Amino acid sequence: GEDVEQSLFLSVREGDSSVINCTYTDSSSTYLYWYKQEPGAGLQLLTYIFSNMDMKQDQRLTVLLNKKDKHLSLRIADTQTGDSAIYFCAESIRRTGNQFYFGTGTSLTVIP
Amino acid sequence: DAGITQSPRHKVTETGTPVTLRCHQTENHRYMYWYRQDPGHGLRLIHYSYGVKDTDKGEVSDGYSVSRSKTEDFLLTLESATSSQTSVYFCAISDGAGQGGPGSQYFGPGTRLTVL
Numbered sequence: 001g002e003d004v005e006q007s008l009f010l011s012v013r014e015g016d017s018s019v020i021n022c023t024y025t026d027s028s029s030t031y032l033y034w035y036k037q038e039p040g041a042g043l044q045l046l047t048y049i050f051s052n053m054d055m056k057q058d059q060r061l062t063v064l065l066n067k068k069d070k071h072l073s074l075r076i077a078d079t080q081t082g083d084s085a086i087y088f089c090a091e092s093i094r095r096t097g098n099q100f101y102f103g104t105g106t107s108l109t110v111i112p
Numbered sequence: 113d114a115g116i117t118q119s120p121r122h123k124v125t126e127t128g129t130p131v132t133l134r135c136h137q138t139e140n141h142r143y144m145y146w147y148r149q150d151p152g153h154g155l156r157l158i159h160y161s162y163g164v165k166d167t168d169k170g171e172v173s174d175g176y177s178v179s180r181s182k183t184e185d186f187l188l189t190l191e192s193a194t195s196s197q198t199s200v201y202f203c204a205i206s207d208g209a210g211q212g213g214p215g216s217q218y219f220g221p222g223t224r225l226t227v228l
Contacts, residue, residue: 004154033216042202042219043155088154099170100145100217102154
């Protein structure tokens, strides 16, 4: 499968910004997505970015895409304890019929 | 939330027994997917469907089969369960468009399967 990599763990203090990083290998990605998974639950779509965009902002979330380096990041401003969860990045690849390839997930812990 | 349910939510079975997991949607979405989630691997696609009776293999399809006789139901079958198939299984749906971005997938709550 395609390689989509994320660091496994991140801890931040409540009120600080969190930055979750993701690298991918396939340059034919069409869209890139961020999902959130809370314990015992399915994945919840947070946001997405089209592959020809550099940045997308949605309230406390900012997505940055560096297509040259195949690097995607998710910034969460004013992180709250309710943001504690596992965050997955995913890419959809046109040549595979827009199948999704997920990263391994980053477990975010917010310290009060 | 997208109307997706999975049944059962938890199952314990023995090696060699057949197991069928069901995904049911009320959104009338064309595409349905089965993933497994394992530590260190994220989610990996098992099979997907792009319409009634139209299915295809994903990245980790060995040992699994699927069927889709109605738009709303997508079944995943383990013909003879093995311990390596112990995992959490997620169903997802997509209409190929959607407000979440074209091709955005929406996930069910998951089924935790343990094969002893």
